[in-house]
Amino acid sequence: MNNLKDKKIIVTGASGGIGNSIIKRLNDCGANILATGTKIEKLEKLKSKFKNVKILKFDISQSNKIEEFIENATKELDGGLDCIVNNAGITQDNLAIRMSLEEWKKVIDINLTSTFLMTKFAIKKMLKNKSGKIINITSVVGHTGNLGQANYTASKAGIVAMSKSLATEYAKKNININCISPGFIKTAMTDKIDEKFKEVIISKIPSARLGEPDDIANAVLFLASDQSDYINGETIHVNGGMYMA
Numbered sequence: 001m002n003n004l005k006d007k008k009i010i011v012t013g014a015s016g017g018i019g020n021s022i023i024k025r026l027n028d029c030g031a032n033i034l035a036t037g038t039k040i041e042k043l044e045k046l047k048s049k050f051k052n053v054k055i056l057k058f059d060i061s062q063s064n065k066i067e068e069f070i071e072n073a074t075k076e077l078d079g080g081l082d083c084i085v086n087n088a089g090i091t092q093d094n095l096a097i098r099m100s101l102e103e104w105k106k107v108i109d110i111n112l113t114s115t116f117l118m119t120k121f122a123i124k125k126m127l128k129n130k131s132g133k134i135i136n137i138t139s140v141v142g143h144t145g146n147l148g149q150a151n152y153t154a155s156k157a158g159i160v161a162m163s164k165s166l167a168t169e170y171a172k173k174n175i176n177i178n179c180i181s182p183g184f185i186k187t188a189m190t191d192k193i194d195e196k197f198k199e200v201i202i203s204k205i206p207s208a209r210l211g212e213p214d215d216i217a218n219a220v221l222f223l224a225s226d227q228s229d230y231i232n233g234e235t236i237h238v239n240g241g242m243y244m245a
Contacts, residue, residue, distance in 0.1 A: 002225035005030035008077040009224065010070075012060060012118065013088030015042035017187035018137070021213035022085060025221045027052045034073045037088065060088050060114040061106075070121040081125040083133040083224045086115045089155070091189075093148045104151045111155035116162055119177070123170060131174040135223045136163050137216070140183045140239045156181075160235055167233030176232045180219045183239025185211040207240030 009026055013019045014035035026033050027050040035046050036058045043055040054076045058069045074081050089111045092103045119134055126132025141149060142156025160179050167177040184190055184201050190210060193201070202208060219236050222228055237245055 002029050002221050002227060004221075004224060007031045007082040007224070008034075008074075008080045009083040009085065010034045010036065010073050010077075010081065010122070011085045011087060012036050012058075013137075014046060014055075015039045016087075018182070018185060018213045018216050019087050020046070021217035022087065022220050023050060023053060025214070025217040026224065029221060029225075031083075031224070032077055034076050036069075036073065060118065061110045063109065063114055063117055066114065066117040067121045070118070070125065074125055080129060081122060081132065082129070083135065084118065084122040085135045085137070085220055085224070086118050086159075087137045088114075089137070091149065091152050093152065095148050096150050099150065107151035108155050108158075111152070112158045112162070115159055119162075119166060123166070123175060126175050127170075127173055132176070133224050133228070134163075134166075134175065134177040135220055136160075136177070136179045138179045138181045138235065140181055140237070140243050143181065143237075143243055143245065163235075164233045171232050176223075176228065178223050178228070178231060178233065179235040180216060180223070181235050181237045181239070181243075182216050183211055183237075183242045185213055185216060187213065205240045205242045209240065211238060211240055 009031045011022055014023055015037035023035055033053045035053050036056050037043055038059050040057050047053050047055045056073055092107050094103055136159050138159045139156040141153045145153050163177050163179050215238050219238050
């Protein structure tokens, strides 16, 4: 088992299905975790369930408050930061000719700009420690494109390119910046997909099934651990073979 004992880790989007699984994996390996999201009831449930979890409600769309959030989060973690998992994100789908500028900007601002700012201010903390791990959650459709998701796919593809640039900038400072690109995972979001369309999706997956949130959490655990120290600027694809880079 990977040992993350006493590692101080922030996880955004912690109240969703993938976020929950990430929290559980990191907690099981001894990490000290700051879980954040917008739904305080779900965060409180996480706190009561896992002994190593602290919580802080925050909406990452408040880009002007991200630096303050990182400051407060690291205080909750007794002043340090070893790893951040940028898991939070939104969708607002529409066909391109019907997509409003507001729909475009909202998804880009939250998924890409806020992820950049979370990463930027996390790096500032990690430079003081002379080490750190940043894990950005992207999506298979950021590599393949997807009908009605020009804004979402652009934001997720942007995260990959951004992460490569930042990995290049800070590799010599012992800061590793990598991405995880999930395929279609069993979550509340995929539960809403029409069954016939879900069958079409599964037919395109060589593994012939949707992934589990634990599949993403396992990849997070690896990238957060010392076992990934020589991996930087990479994307781990977790999609059952739906997309092979």
